Amino acid sequence: MVISQTNKKLSLCFDPVFGKNDPVLTDSVYFMDDKSPIKFETLKFYISGVQLFMNTELVWREKESFHLCGTDSDNKKIHLSIPASLEFTRLTFNLGIDSLTNVSGALGGDLDPTKGMYWTWQSGYINFKLEGKSEKCKDPKKEFQFHLGGYSGPNKSLQTISLNSVYKKEIEIKVDLKQFVNSIDLSKQHHIMSLGQAAVILSQAAAKCFSTQ
Amino acid sequence: MKKIGILLLFFLIVGFKDSYELFFVPANWPKPLYDFSKNKITSQKVLLGKTLFYDPALSANNTISCANCHSQYSAFTHVDHALSHGIRDSIGTRNSPALMNLAWQKLFMWDGAINNLDMQALAPIAHPAEMSSNINDVVNKLNQKKMYRALFYNAFGDSVATGERTLKAFAQFLLTIISANSKYDKVIRKEEKFNDQEKNGYQLFKKNCASCHKEPLFTTNNFANNGLKQDTILKDDGRYKITKLPSDSLKFKIPTLRNIEFTYPYMHDGRFKKLSEVLDHYIGNISPSKTLAAELRAPIVLTSNEKVDLTTFLLTLTDKDFLFDKKFSYAGFK
Numbered sequence: 001m002v003i004s005q006t007n008k009k010l011s012l013c014f015d016p017v018f019g020k021n022d023p024v025l026t027d028s029v030y031f032m033d034d035k036s037p038i039k040f041e042t043l044k045f046y047i048s049g050v051q052l053f054m055n056t057e058l059v060w061r062e063k064e065s066f067h068l069c070g071t072d073s074d075n076k077k078i079h080l081s082i083p084a085s086l087e088f089t090r091l092t093f094n095l096g097i098d099s100l101t102n103v104s105g106a107l108g109g110d111l112d113p114t115k116g117m118y119w120t121w122q123s124g125y126i127n128f129k130l131e132g133k134s135e136k137c138k139d140p141k142k143e144f145q146f147h148l149g150g151y152s153g154p155n156k157s158l159q160t161i162s163l164n165s166v167y168k169k170e171i172e173i174k175v176d177l178k179q180f181v182n183s184i185d186l187s188k189q190h191h192i193m194s195l196g197q198a199a200v201i202l203s204q205a206a207a208k209c210f211s212t213q
Numbered sequence: 214m215k216k217i218g219i220l221l222l223f224f225l226i227v228g229f230k231d232s233y234e235l236f237f238v239p240a241n242w243p244k245p246l247y248d249f250s251k252n253k254i255t256s257q258k259v260l261l262g263k264t265l266f267y268d269p270a271l272s273a274n275n276t277i278s279c280a281n282c283h284s285q286y287s288a289f290t291h292v293d294h295a296l297s298h299g300i301r302d303s304i305g306t307r308n309s310p311a312l313m314n315l316a317w318q319k320l321f322m323w324d325g326a327i328n329n330l331d332m333q334a335l336a337p338i339a340h341p342a343e344m345s346s347n348i349n350d351v352v353n354k355l356n357q358k359k360m361y362r363a364l365f366y367n368a369f370g371d372s373v374a375t376g377e378r379t380l381k382a383f384a385q386f387l388l389t390i391i392s393a394n395s396k397y398d399k400v401i402r403k404e405e406k407f408n409d410q411e412k413n414g415y416q417l418f419k420k421n422c423a424s425c426h427k428e429p430l431f432t433t434n435n436f437a438n439n440g441l442k443q444d445t446i447l448k449d450d451g452r453y454k455i456t457k458l459p460s461d462s463l464k465f466k467i468p469t470l471r472n473i474e475f476t477y478p479y480m481h482d483g484r485f486k487k488l489s490e491v492l493d494h495y496i497g498n499i500s501p502s503k504t505l506a507a508e509l510r511a512p513i514v515l516t517s518n519e520k521v522d523l524t525t526f527l528l529t530l531t532d533k534d535f536l537f538d539k540k541f542s543y544a545g546f547k
Binding site for chain 1: 248251252326327328329330331332335336338339340347348349352375376377378380381384455456457
């Protein structure tokens with residue numbers, strides 16, 4: 001597609017951080033509030049349905065809006081092209097994949113099941129995946145694995161995130177993993193691999209970790 | 214190895230020459246539930262799907278193909294195995310169901326865990342007791358094989374295998390597995406007639422069984438508790454495992470009864486070897502529980518003659534054309 005002159009670029013850059021500013025690297029050790037060390041090995045999540053608002057009015061929405069994001073450097077940024085004259089005050093997006101897409105069969109691109117974000121024994125996308133290690137986990141390898149998903153009824157884990165921002169070439173969105181792991185007692189809960197109430201609660205906690213400031 | 218691949222490709226194509234309708238809706242059947250607009254049937258995609266279905270290279274150690282547990286001569290189930298046998302002789306937790314008329318089904322597996330036929334192949338490929346691999350390894354393997362590059366090119370206009378294309382090709386072959394030419398079908402189409410026993414059996418069936426095993430597919434596609442006592446070792450809760458709703462406890466997919474003569478053993482755990490055992494269950498062994506289906510709460514009464522008649526009717530659901538149709542088979546290669 002040729003981007004016409006009447007369009008401008010907009011990038012959403014998702015930056016995993018620990019606390020306010022500490023960037024998350026997969027080979028570094030971080031310290032929780034109680035001084036216990038923690039490591040992150042995998043962070044992957046779906047961003048879908050990107051929309052821009054001028055105050056309360058919807059002014060733009062991305063078509064076919066599905067993006068796999070995470071700690072891999074090549075999927076930190078979402079590149080968008082919007083009308084040059086467009087101004088906005090707020091952006092919204094979903095953390096996860098909507099229910100219609102979840103029942104639509106095999107899909108390609110970022111939604112291809114080879115991306116490792118699809119459950120095999122029970123159909124459905126994993127919306128948010130965080131894996132790592134902490135001494136607190138009552139697991140032989142001290143590992144934690146949170147695979148959050150579920151698309152229907154009370155198990156629906158999709159979250160809509162709304163952030164204030166005006167136009168900038170690149171909008172930085174921080175994903176604070178410290179806030180997420182602080183919301184969990186890792187000594188009691190280190191492993192969620194299927195849908196259910198626990199996945200819904202943690203999905204809500206994950207959504208709160210996204211911010212533009 | 215390469216030679217075998219090319220030979221296989223040759224036979225599959227030759228076996229395909231005598232062209233047939235790839236997908237059709239039999240007379241008087243409802244509209245299919247599968248969304249063909251996203252995966253239009255073509256002979257090249259069906260051929261790719263069929264090749265995948267019969268290829269043991271999809272399993273971790275190249276020994277198990279889909280057909281190991283779903284063989285055509287038993288309407289694509291695993292005859293004689295109550296619980297399915299997979300890789301390195303591991304035993305699964307459920308009986309492999311017969312496969313047919315899948316385009317008319319919305320949810321798959323005994324508990325409805327799979328929400329779209331496209332996604333079905335992911336489960337056995339990844340299951341540690343079935344093929345013990347994963348879709349990434351499968352796609353990588355396919356991309357390394359000349360034979361598959363040609364098959365993918367013919368099917369998708371591009372030789373690269375992706376997860377999406379592989380899964381869609383699997384679904385294409387599965388969609389073509391249609392059984393609609395049993396004696397029962399011929400009677401409905403007024404091409405043949407039931408004898409007196411079959412006629413009486415049909416009446417008994419309509420009275421006692423058809424509310425769940427509804428014509429013409431012999432299932433309503435719903436989940437029901439048909440009064441099987443829960444196995445104390447397997448402790449299978451059925452649909453509850455997926456929805457976590459107490460009202461779904463012990464409910465299983467209502468299976469089709471087409472080709473039932475050949476799909477033994479019966480039920481999700483293969484507990485019954487013979488149809489007579491199934492009938493004895495419905496007549497006298499219903500186990501009461503909160504979710505037991507309403508129509509089975511009062512006992513079904515059948516005399517021994519009526520049992521014979523009902524069985525005779527069930528045997529009219531056998532579709533020999535389907536069981537031996539070359540278009541579904543491994544066509545000459547073995």
